[in-house]
Amino acid sequence: MATKGNIGVTSDNIFPVIKKFLYSDHEIFLRELISNAVDATQKLKTLSSVGEAKGDLGDLRVRVLIDKKKNTLTVSDHGIGMTAEEVDKYINQIAFSGAEEFLGKYKDKTEAIIGHFGLGFYSAFMVSDKVEIFSQSYLPDAKAVHWSCSGDPEYTMEETIKSERGTDVVLHINEEFKQYLEDATIESLLRKYCKFLPVEIAFGMKKEWKDGKEVVVRDENGKEVENIINNTNPAWTRKPAELKDEDYKAFYHELYPMQMDEPLFHIHLNVDYPFHLTGILYFPRIKSNLDVKRNKIQLYCNQVFVTDEVENIVPEYLTLLHGVIDSPDIPLNVSRSYLQSDNNVKKISGHITKKVADKLAEMYKNDKEDFEKKWDDIKLFIQFGMLTDEKFYERAIGFALLKNIQGEYFTLEEYKAKIKDAQTDKDGNLVALYTQDPDAHYTFIERAKEKGYDVLLMNGELDVHQISQFEQKAEEGKLRFVRIDSDTIENLIRKEDQAKDTYSNEQKEGLRKAFEGLLPETDKLRYFVSCEAAASDALPVFLTQNEFMRRMKEMSQHQQGMSFYGQMPDQYNLVINTSHPLIQELVGKMQSEEVEEVPETKEGEEPKAAVKKTVYTLTGEDERLHQLFDIALLASGQLKGESLAKFVNRSVALLEN
Numbered sequence: 001m002a003t004k005g006n007i008g009v010t011s012d013n014i015f016p017v018i019k020k021f022l023y024s025d026h027e028i029f030l031r032e033l034i035s036n037a038v039d040a041t042q043k044l045k046t047l048s049s050v051g052e053a054k055g056d057l058g059d060l061r062v063r064v065l066i067d068k069k070k071n072t073l074t075v076s077d078h079g080i081g082m083t084a085e086e087v088d089k090y091i092n093q094i095a096f097s098g099a100e101e102f103l104g105k106y107k108d109k110t111e112a113i114i115g116h117f118g119l120g121f122y123s124a125f126m127v128s129d130k131v132e133i134f135s136q137s138y139l140p141d142a143k144a145v146h147w148s149c150s151g152d153p154e155y156t157m158e159e160t161i162k163s164e165r166g167t168d169v170v171l172h173i174n175e176e177f178k179q180y181l182e183d184a185t186i187e188s189l190l191r192k193y194c195k196f197l198p199v200e201i202a203f204g205m206k207k208e209w210k211d212g213k214e215v216v217v218r219d220e221n222g223k224e225v226e227n228i229i230n231n232t233n234p235a236w237t238r239k240p241a242e243l244k245d246e247d248y249k250a251f252y253h254e255l256y257p258m259q260m261d262e263p264l265f266h267i268h269l270n271v272d273y274p275f276h277l278t279g280i281l282y283f284p285r286i287k288s289n290l291d292v293k294r295n296k297i298q299l300y301c302n303q304v305f306v307t308d309e310v311e312n313i314v315p316e317y318l319t320l321l322h323g324v325i326d327s328p329d330i331p332l333n334v335s336r337s338y339l340q341s342d343n344n345v346k347k348i349s350g351h352i353t354k355k356v357a358d359k360l361a362e363m364y365k366n367d368k369e370d371f372e373k374k375w376d377d378i379k380l381f382i383q384f385g386m387l388t389d390e391k392f393y394e395r396a397i398g399f400a401l402l403k404n405i406q407g408e409y410f411t412l413e414e415y416k417a418k419i420k421d422a423q424t425d426k427d428g429n430l431v432a433l434y435t436q437d438p439d440a441h442y443t444f445i446e447r448a449k450e451k452g453y454d455v456l457l458m459n460g461e462l463d464v465h466q467i468s469q470f471e472q473k474a475e476e477g478k479l480r481f482v483r484i485d486s487d488t489i490e491n492l493i494r495k496e497d498q499a500k501d502t503y504s505n506e507q508k509e510g511l512r513k514a515f516e517g518l519l520p521e522t523d524k525l526r527y528f529v530s531c532e533a534a535a536s537d538a539l540p541v542f543l544t545q546n547e548f549m550r551r552m553k554e555m556s557q558h559q560q561g562m563s564f565y566g567q568m569p570d571q572y573n574l575v576i577n578t579s580h581p582l583i584q585e586l587v588g589k590m591q592s593e594e595v596e597e598v599p600e601t602k603e604g605e606e607p608k609a610a611v612k613k614t615v616y617t618l619t620g621e622d623e624r625l626h627q628l629f630d631i632a633l634l635a636s637g638q639l640k641g642e643s644l645a646k647f648v649n650r651s652v653a654l655l656e657n
């Protein structure tokens, strides 16, 4: 006899809520139903292993079937099944009361429930007009049960005949959700959520192309082969000892079928305490910020796909990695904002950070040479981590590397020791020199080498940020990084016995004015002219660029709120090398004149007496000054267009003289 009843305790408000999910991720209904089918199957296996379920378990595949004529989608399992009492308890009572409790809690926060929160079995009503359950319990004398509900609190339940053990859940798909009756839609959803479930999921028959036709694949006995969606034994669930490098690589491509590149290396996560976590993280080659994040880390809960949007769940730099993380402690049915604040999720994230750092430290310790080979490909990741996660910085400082232009690698401590003797300035501060472009800075690098200095190569996207961080961590001023072209080498690392010139300020002023006179009005802002006693064999005139300004400009490209620097024009110092014979010759040619100058007086001040002053001027040397200035531009790669053509012509003319 059929039973009629009203579902749940006070369930009038449940169905409107389920309908609300119509606006969110309805597709998760399939994940929910298949998870239930898999759970029921796993429970049966457990009962069998302890002898409570007798006999051969037989076929345990979960099947998904579409009937287009009847507009139904069925999820069918051979698990433990349910008796009528169990249906009443688990479907009629528990599920609703659970949802009700949740509703009560989040009444005012519909945002929190729309999203990844699923109602388990009841999510089926998101896409169905009617849902039916046919179930036959594994218990020896149980009668099969048929439950049916049309999306209102009323259900019917009656005895039925079902030949096989297990449960069929039949969804009568709502007109609006016809897409869930399409093979292609269901297949892609199954591949998204069920790719690695521990029980085989079959969807239709396996097909292949033969002689231009799609035909069903047959096994050696001529039997049609089912289309199995999932790999029930994915690499991360296996013991690391069982797996070879090839297995890890093969799994990488299984995860990301579109990815051609091989990963650099991997980390197999396996934690039992204080929470359960397994997974495999892969280090991809990271060339620039652009090509990352195409393949995302996938989050699983007991092999059920949860999300691949792990930003905010794990620290941002970890999202540069690929792979899977699986933890039963990651709540499956909650919204993302809830995930972020979840304590387990936080612990998991902290743990992964530690594991990643440990692995890198171990690799560095075990095989420095190999680690150095990989460095250029992983440094963006490591620097990103150091810049954004203090804990990671502390761990990574032991293996984060600096590379010099000869291609030698050092940790920061090693490097400091290496340059300590030669590159400590007169105030006891360490000065590290670097270049982003050894070709462009060739002449500067040569000068540094002559002095026995070392030059680092800093051509990575985050290098400038990284060195700023190193400077901040060092005791105030004790460690500075300066680009090799940011001043004369003598000024970059000042020593006690600094060379000085013997010229008066007036003479230098005259020199400066002579060069300034060459600059077109528009360029006056860009060049700041000064005199320095550099080495006598350095160039007579050269350009340097202030470290601070340049660095701010570079950093402004990555950081918001710094656009002020980004908009400033590039500024250069035009350095006149007073140690150079050519410049000394020019000084010799300067004419001096005694002038009387009345100092300016401010309002209300007594007029000041005139002072005598010597003014130096250089005339008739414009050609040569131009040539010197252009050589400075040329040496720093800035002589272009018309200026370059003029320089070439002038040089030829000079040779002809």
Ligand code: ADP
Residues within 6 Å of the ligand: 032, 036, 037, 040, 077, 079, 080, 081, 082, 090, 091, 095, 119, 120, 121, 122, 167
């Ligand atoms: P949850 O799975 O989160 O417990 P559900 O609403 O999805 O919540 O299911 C409620 C209960 O109904 C399950 O815990 C299980 O006992 C039972 N159940 C659901 N689907 C099946 C199934 N296919 N086979 C056996 N039992 C099932």
